[in-house]
Amino acid sequence: MKLSRGLVLLLGLLIACQPAPLPAVTVIDGDRVITVRTDRRVPAEILAQANIVVDPLDRILANGTPVAPDETLTSRGALILQLRRHVEVLLSEPRGQIKLITTAFTVGEALAEAGYSPYAGDIVQPPLNSPIQNGMTITVAASNTLFITADGKTMEFRSSARTVGEALAEAGIPLLGLDYSLPPENEAPPPDGQIKVVRVSESVLLAQKSVPFQSELVASAEVPLDQTQILSPGENGLSVQRIRVRYEDGVEVGRMTEEETVVRAPKNRTLAYGTKIEIKTAVVNGVTIEYWRAVQMYATSYSPCRVGTSACSSITASGAQLTKGIVALRTDLYRAMKGQALFIPGYGFATVADACPGCVGKPWIDLGFSDEDYEGWHSWVTVYFLTPVPQNIVYVLE
Numbered sequence: 001m002k003l004s005r006g007l008v009l010l011l012g013l014l015i016a017c018q019p020a021p022l023p024a025v026t027v028i029d030g031d032r033v034i035t036v037r038t039d040r041r042v043p044a045e046i047l048a049q050a051n052i053v054v055d056p057l058d059r060i061l062a063n064g065t066p067v068a069p070d071e072t073l074t075s076r077g078a079l080i081l082q083l084r085r086h087v088e089v090l091l092s093e094p095r096g097q098i099k100l101i102t103t104a105f106t107v108g109e110a111l112a113e114a115g116y117s118p119y120a121g122d123i124v125q126p127p128l129n130s131p132i133q134n135g136m137t138i139t140v141a142a143s144n145t146l147f148i149t150a151d152g153k154t155m156e157f158r159s160s161a162r163t164v165g166e167a168l169a170e171a172g173i174p175l176l177g178l179d180y181s182l183p184p185e186n187e188a189p190p191p192d193g194q195i196k197v198v199r200v201s202e203s204v205l206l207a208q209k210s211v212p213f214q215s216e217l218v219a220s221a222e223v224p225l226d227q228t229q230i231l232s233p234g235e236n237g238l239s240v241q242r243i244r245v246r247y248e249d250g251v252e253v254g255r256m257t258e259e260e261t262v263v264r265a266p267k268n269r270t271l272a273y274g275t276k277i278e279i280k281t282a283v284v285n286g287v288t289i290e291y292w293r294a295v296q297m298y299a300t301s302y303s304p305c306r307v308g309t310s311a312c313s314s315i316t317a318s319g320a321q322l323t324k325g326i327v328a329l330r331t332d333l334y335r336a337m338k339g340q341a342l343f344i345p346g347y348g349f350a351t352v353a354d355a356c357p358g359c360v361g362k363p364w365i366d367l368g369f370s371d372e373d374y375e376g377w378h379s380w381v382t383v384y385f386l387t388p389v390p391q392n393i394v395y396v397l398e
Contacts, residue, residue, distance in 0.1 A: 027052065028082045043081055044069035057086040059103035087134035091116070094142045104132050111138070119143050119158045146189055148173055150197035152249075163188060164195055173197060201247045204258075211237030213266040219395065223274030225293055226397070234269025237262060275395050279387060289343050293385035295397060297363040299344065301377035302328075303370060308358075316354035316368075326368035328354035336394045341386040347377075349386075363397055 022037040027050045036050045043060045047069075054060065060067055061082040063075065073079065084103040089110060091098040104110035108128035111118060118124055123141040143158035150173050161167035165185030168174060175185060178200035183190055213234035223229045242259040245252060281290050304322050305312035314322040317334060327350045329337060334355040342350045347367050356366040367377050 023076075023079070026078075026080045028080065030083075030085065041073040041075075042070060043067055043073070046081060047083070052083065054083065055086060057101055057103070059084040059086070087132060089132065089135070090137045091140070092137055093140040100138075102132060106131060107138055111140075116140070122158075123160045144189060144193060146171075146193045146195055148195045148197065151199065159189070161189065167195065168197065178202065198248050199250075203245050203247070205243045205245060207241045207243055209239045209241055209260070211239050211262060211264075211266045213237070213268055215269045215271055217271050217273050217396070219275050220272035221275050223272050224276050224278060225274045225393075225395065226295060227274045229272045229274075231270040231272050232267070235267040237266030238264040273396055275393075277389055277393075279389075282384070284343060284345050284384065285348075287343070289384055290387045291343070291384040292387055292389045295363060295383050295385070296380055297365045297383045299347075299365050299367055299377045299379055299381045299383075300359075301367040301369055301375060303368070303374040305371050306374065312371075314370075318353040320353045322354070322368050323370045324348075324368060324373055325350050326353045327351070328356035328359065328366040328368065330359040330364065331355045331357055333394065333397065336392065337390070340390065343384040343386055344381055346381065 022039050025036045025038055025046055027034040027036055027047065029052055034050045034052070036046060038046055038049055040046050040049065043062060044054065047054055047060075054069060060069060061084065062073055063080055064082070067073065084105070086101050086103045089100050089102060091100050091111070091114060093116070098114070100110060100114055102110045102113055104113055106128065107124065107126055107130045110132055111124070111128070118128070118140060119142075122143045125139045125141075126136070141160045143160040146157060146159055146167055148155045148157070148168065148171055155171060155173070157171055159167045159170050161170055163185065164181050164183055164187055165175070167189055168181065168185065175181060175197065180198050180200065182196040182198065189195065213236055215234065217228075218231070220229065220231075239260050239262045241257050242261075244256050244258050246254045246256075277292055279290060279292050280294075281288065283289075302308075302322075304314040307313055316322050316326055316328070318338060320326055325348070327342065327344075328334065329352055334352060337352045340352045342352065344350055344365070344367065350367070354366070354368065356364065359366055365381075365383055369375060
C-alpha cells in the first residue's frame with residue numbers, strides 16, 4: 001500500500017522533533033566500570049552523577065590525561081574517566097624509610113612523584129614497571145660511583161654490587177685465569193671507588209745451565225812437593241731448566257725454576273799434589289843451607305810489645321821467650337811443624353815455636369823479634385825448610 005506524500009512528511013516531522021540521546025561517559029573506578037549518559041563536562045559533576053565519592057588525594061584521568069576535578073573538559077568525543085585511588089607505600093632507601101601517599105600506577109611513577117630518580121646501577125625491588133599495591137614496600141639499594149682500571153683504561157660507572165667481583169661482572173670486565181683485582185674480588189668495593197684489575201699471564205722457558213765440575217786432590221809420589229799436576233782436566237756438565245715466568249699487565253714480575261734436569265753430568269778434575277821429597281843445597285845471603293822444601297810466604301813481624309794487645313808479653317805458644325829467631329805460623333801448622341828449622345832471607349835462621357791465630361787466608365809467617373831489635377816486615381819471602389826432614393809432613397799448606 002502506498003502512503004500519501006503528506007503522511008510521509010508528517011512522520012518525518014515527528015522524528016525530527018524527538019530529543020537527541022545524551023553522550024555516554026565511561027567511568028572506571030578500580031574494578032568497577034560505569035556508563036553515565038550526561039552532557040556535563042566537569043569531572044567532579046560526572047563522578048557525582050555516577051554516585052562516586054572522590055578523595056582529594058585521588059587522581060582523575062580523562063582519556064588517560066590527569067585533570068583537575070573542577071576542570072571543564074573541552075573534548076566532545078567519547079570520554080573515559082578513570083579514577084586512580086591513592087594508596088600508601090613504604091620507601092626504604094639508604095637515607096632511611098619514607099611513607100608515600102601515591103596514585104601512581106607503577107613503582108617507577110611512585111618514585112618519580114617522590115622526587116627520587118634512581119641511577120641505572122641502583123637496585124629497585126620490586127622492579128620499576130611493577131604495579132603499585134597498597135601497603136607494599138619499595139626498596140632502593142643505591143649504587144656507588146666506581147672507577148675500574150683495566151687493560152690500560154679507566155671506566156667510570158655506578159653499581160650497587162656488594163663485592164668487587166660482582167661489580168666487575170656488571171661492568172663486563174671479568175677476571176680470567178690468573179687475573180686478580182685490588183681490592184680482592186671477595187671484598188666490598190672501597191670507599192674511594194678505585195678498583196684495579198691486574199692481568200696476569202705466564203710463560204714457560206727452557207734454559208741451558210752449565211754445571212761446574214769439582215776438583216779432587218790425590219797424592220802422587222811422582223810429583224815434587226808443593227807442586228800440582230793435572231791428571232784429568234775436568235769438564236762442565238749441562239742441565240736444562242724449566243722456568244715459569246710471570247707477567248702482570250705485560251711486565252715481568254718474577255721467575256721460578258720448576259724443574260732442572262741434568263742432561264750431561266760434569267766430569268771432575270783430578271789434581272795430583274806432590275809428595276816427592278828432594279834434598280837440595282843452596283847459598284842464600286852468603287849462607288850454605290840444606291833444605292827439603294822452599295815455599296813463598298807472606299812475612300810480617302812482631303815483638304813482645306807488638307803482639308796486638310794492650311799488654312806486652314814475651315811468652316810464646318811453645319813456652320820459649322820471644323826473641324829474634326822465633327817465628328809463628330797459623331795454629332794448625334804450628335802444631336804440625338813445631339820445632340821445624342827454617343831459613344828466611346834477610347832474617348836468618350829460625351824455629352817454628354809460636355802460633356799466630358790471625359795468620360789465615362794465605363801462606364803466612366810472623367817473624368819474631370825482641371823489642372830492642374824489632375824490624376817491621378810486610379813482604380813476600382821464600383821460606384826454606386831445613387833438614388832433617390820430619391817424620392810427619394804437611395803436604396798441602398793452604
